[in-house]
Each structure stands twice: as structure tokens, then as C-alpha cells.
Amino acid sequence: MDKKVTVVGAGNVGATAAQRLAEKELCDVVLVDIVEGVPQGKALDLTEAAPIEKHDAHLTGSNGYEETAGSDIVIITAGIPRKPGMSRDDLISTNAGIIKSVTEQIAKYSPNAVLIIVSNPLDAMCHVAFEASGFPKNRVIGMAGVLDSARFRAFIAMELDVSVENTHAFVLGGHGDTMVPLPRYSTVAGIPITELISKERIAELVDRTANGGAEIVGLLKTGSAYYAPASAAVEMAESILKDKKKVLPCAAYLQGEYGINDLYIGVPVKLGKNGVEQVIEITLTEEEKTALMKSAAAVQGLKDDLAKLG
Ligand SMILES: NC(=O)c1ccc[n+]([C@@H]2O[C@H](COP(=O)([O-])OP(=O)(O)OC[C@H]3O[C@@H](n4cnc5c(N)ncnc54)[C@H](O)[C@@H]3O)[C@@H](O)[C@H]2O)c1
Ligand SMILES: O=C(O)C[C@H](O)C(=O)O
DSSP states (O other): OOOEEEEEOOSHHHHHHHHHHHHTTOOEEEEEOSSTTHHHHHHHHHHHHHHHHTOOOOEEEESSSGGGTTOSEEEEOOSOOOOTTOOGGGGHHHHHHHHHHHHHHHHHHOTTOEEEEOSSSHHHHHHHHHHHHOOOGGGEEEOOHHHHHHHHHHHHHHHHTOOGGGEEOOEEBOSSTTOEEOGGGOEETTEEGGGTSOHHHHHHHHHHHHTHHHHHHHHHSSSOOOHHHHHHHHHHHHHHHTTOOEEEEEEEEEESGGGOEEEEEEEEEEEETTEEEEEOOOOOOHHHHHHHHHHHHHHHHHHHHHHHHO
């Protein structure tokens, strides 16, 4: 393949993302993890599936970074997931250290890459990677909104018994308890769901979406969601690799947009070969604005915690 993507963290999200990238024949994939043998074993296993899955992507596993050199995109999933009873924010001190050291290595070997951050707490980890890489803001992006809106889309399709392909949904804000699903901008074949589903029922679907991560953690008990998160990261990677310029909700570094400054938060962006090519500002009602500002305040709190961690 003429494109190369590194996935750091060969655990649940990372290995599933590697599988999807290869099976869609988007790129060659380098899987990196600190555990000896795991990235090598998973890359070999995926390579042995290739004749059956009919793809020619090359997969390599490594415990170092030399093999990652010259990557077009790096998806960072390294770190610990939460367990039942924990919030994503409880992961901040452990994962900040991991993301900092991983990003420094990545920046050294792939100075022109676009980084897609997955590790939690997502918006805070974007700040860590942004600072540790020294990359411009358009090349450090967080994955959360694509996942959160896919969850909302799945719940809308289940509610109305329609194809998921007919559904569109928007979720703004930080990837935490204060995320902001936007029913007015969520549609079925272009029809706003506010025309199709009662207010009370929409409120329930919004609540289920905002708690979608915790719902899966409660079921799995030993970790968090990975199939949908991997799909979401790969949709972002595909838009960048193919310069598709899809408009997707992603965590982007805002400098004045939506009245928010110097903060990573989920907003609609255009994703192309340069990463974030445009932040799209949509009109919000007073209620939606208040919810977004509350979410921004929560992310700012985590950013302040990072500064204290040093
Ligand atoms: N943004 C989102 O929407 C979203 C969705 C799902 C998961 N997540 C987050 O992604 C992270 C990974 O989740 P998972 O389910 O894949 O966890 P996992 O435990 O299955 O995998 C994590 C992997 O990271 C590796 N790792 C740890 N430190 C490392 C380092 N310094 N260098 C390289 N690899 C390292 C571990 O060995 C492990 O294999 C978690 O923080 C989780 O909360 C975020
Ligand atoms: O909920 C988690 O801890 C993982 C992830 O952020 C998710 O939304 O599935």
C-alpha cells in the first residue's frame, strides 16, 4: 500500500482498528505495544487472515518506534481503560504519562503525521499529545464525536425501525458526562428526529447516548467498548488518507470558534489530507450553547488538572 498508519496500543481498540484498516485495504499497518510479543503476534495473526479476507495490506508488530517511521497517520490507543464504577477522568494521571512518552517517540519518527488520539480522558489526552508533539493544531485530533454520534444513530434506528444508513446525528462537546447530543441536527433521511420521536423519548435516547460508554463498561466488566470506537477512528483515518473531506464531529483545538479558546472539544470539522481543514460553526440555541459551555468548563478543569500533574 502507498499509505502507512501506525496504531499505538495493540489492545482491544488498537488491534480492532488495525484489522479494520487492513481489511478495508486503506494502508499498511504498524502495531506498537509495550508488551513483548503482543503486537507481533496480533500482526502475524491478522496477516494470516489476509488470504481469506482478500487484502494485501502489510501488518507489522513492534515494541519500538523505528518501524513506524514516515507514518501518514498515527492512531494512539495506548493506556488503561476504565472499569465499572470509574469515570474516564479517573484515568488522567496514568494515561497522561503514557500519551506523553508515546507522542514524543511518534513525533521523532513521523514528524509529518496526523495524530488521531483515542485514549481517555479523550479531550485532556489531546492536550497532552498536542503539547508533546509540537505539531500544528490541524494535525492533532481526538476521536469521540464519531463514536458518540454513531451510538445516537444506532439508538434512533432501533427506535424507528429504519436503516442505520438513513440516520445522521450530531454530538458536540467533551467526551465525558457533559457531552451534548443535538436532536435538532439529528435526522432520518433529512427529517429532524424532533418530527418523528416524542420529546420524552428523545430525552431518553440522548441520555443513553451520553452514558453509552458506561453502559458497555457495565456489561463487559473488564474493560470498555472497542468495536465501535475502532470503527470511528478508522472512519476518521479513511477521510484523511483519501482526502475525502468528510464533515465529522471530532475533538479539535479551538481558538475563538464557538467562543471557546485554547481548548480541545468536540465540534464538526472537515477532515482531509491536512487533518482538520475547517472547523464548522453551527448556530446553537441558548440551551445548546449553555450545555456546550458547561462541557467546555469540564474539559478546562481537566486541562488545569494536567498542569498540576506537571
Ligand atoms: N475516545 C474514545 O471514544 C474511546 C473509546 C474506547 C476506548 N478509549 C480509550 O482507549 C484506551 C485503550 O482502550 P482499550 O480498550 O484498547 O484498552 P486495552 O487495555 O485493551 O489496550 C491498551 C493497550 O495499551 C498498551 N500500552 C500501555 N502503555 C503503553 C505504552 N507506553 N506504549 C504502548 N502501548 C502501551 C497496553 O499494553 C494495552 O495493550 C483507553 O484509555 C480507553 O479508555 C477511548
Ligand atoms: O467509556 C469508556 O470508558 C470508553 C469510551 O470512552 C467509550 O465511550 O466507549
